[in-house]
Amino acid sequence: MVLNQQDSDMIFDDSTSKVFNEVVITTIPEARNDDLPHSLDVTRGGAVEASSYGDNNIDGFLQRHGIGVRSIERVFVPTKVAQENSLGTTISAEYDEDEHQKGFSRSYKIVFESDIYVERLCDELKKSNVIEDASPNFLSKICKTPNDSLYVNQWGPKIIDSEEAWDIETGHDDVVIAILDSGVDLNHKDLKSKLLPGYDFVNGSQYGWDNDYGLYTAIGDYRTRDNNPSDENGHGTHCAGVAAAVSNNQTGITGMCWGGKILPVRVMYKIKFTRYKDFYNGIGSSTDIAQGIKYAADQNADVISMSLGGSQFPPPAQQKAVKYAYDKGVCLIAANGNNGTSQASYPAAFDQTLAVGAVDHNKNRANFSQYGSSFGKFVMAPGVDIVSTYLNNQYVKMSGTSMATPHVAGLAALIISVAKRNKKTPSVEDVYSIIRDTATKQPGQTETFYGQGLVNAKAALEAAKKKFCS
Secondary structure, three states: OOEEOHHHHOOOOOOOOOOEEEEEEEEOOHHHHOOOOOOOHHHHHOOEEEEOOOHHHHHHHHHOOOOOOEEEEEEOOOHHHOOOOOOOOOOOOOOHHHOOOOOHHHHEEEEEEOOOOOOHHHHHHHHOOOOEEEEEEEEEEEEOOOOOOOOOOHHHHHHHHHHHHHHOOOOOOOOOOEEEEEOOOOOOOOHHHHHHOEOOOOOOOOOOEOOOOEEEEEEEOOOOOOOOOOOOHHHHHHHHHHHOOOOOOOOOOOOOOOOOEEEEEOOOEEEEEEEOOOOEEEEEEHHHHHHHHHHHOOOOOOOOEEEEEOOOOOOOHHHHHHHHHOOOOOOEEOOOOOOOOOOOOOOOOOOOOEEEEEEOOOOOOOOHHHHHHHHHHEEEEEEEEEEEHHHHHEEEEEEEEHHHHHHHHHHHHHHHHHHHHHOOOOOOHHHHHHHHHHEEEEOOHHHHHHOOOOOHHHHHHHHHHHHHHO
């Protein structure tokens, strides 16, 4: 079997965007190697990069097939480290027993010296009796549909009855929304007073492949993990504003959740497509996104807003992280995607997330918004010509399920705020059920295309008040 790629015209053997030369494995408990560092150990100089696993079942297999290993590292940061907020220091692999049981301490990213047929390699690795799972390091894309027409009004909050909802709740001071995206402009006048210290988990590749647009080149900060989650793309800044911009301050825009804090978690980086002039986007690997999800949960975020996706198959690392956050009581809101089909997109298609599609000014499904049963009981929110914060204190409009998602993330934070004011702790399903059950169906729109309906902020907060104020 040929696993190394020799012909550049045959690099990709399926239709899924992924990193050329990386796989993600989870070993059985007995094969766990506690001597291997995780990525932040190496990044901060606390450990030497490993080039072998230390188990002949794995190392021997790779050697027999002539596959050179550049590095092997753990995917996840231990909970203890995240809670102590010591990501900028030397880190040891101090995982607790729960993390061992759930596989966080046994998940490894292997980077090879050259490009390989990762799917074929994963199929072979799964045959090993010491490997629980093996998958490519799938790539997710920022869900943005660019639109450059002028836009001067925030129609989104109005169409979902937010003005009436704000009479009930504008946001508890202690609620935290994590924006898992391309980072946030840390100096934007309409955001900076609400920002918590976040983290940059991006550890990308300079070159890669996107199945919609072809080869791309990374731009800016795509390698250095640190505690500076600054946005170089603008997408994360835009989403942060929709969810929770500083509000009622006579400046800029109004966010869905006026109170609380924003936790910026950078997992996406800027890229330029080779075949198109002046066409940029954002991209990030499933492992970086998974680390960001777990980090946000360990930082006690109430809501994680994920305006990203792309993989039509469930990345195992993301699945672990999503379930971990869900089990900790974190609401995960994710974008359906923008290719206008019924194709699944993860993380939105995970059972533990609330998936979000986009509507236009007339409450019709936007033609780019993905749909279908793979997203479970998804909801709809405003996602066309949405004005929000942007880089360098600017405001621009964008379209996409990316813009719909932070509307719902902000609404989830408002529901949680109602509970907090009444000394209650809502479950994730409490929040999801309130949003779904109060969503409004539109005439002629079927559940396949429109899910549970268009979210209604007023009805949702009325339901929350009834549930948590008794």
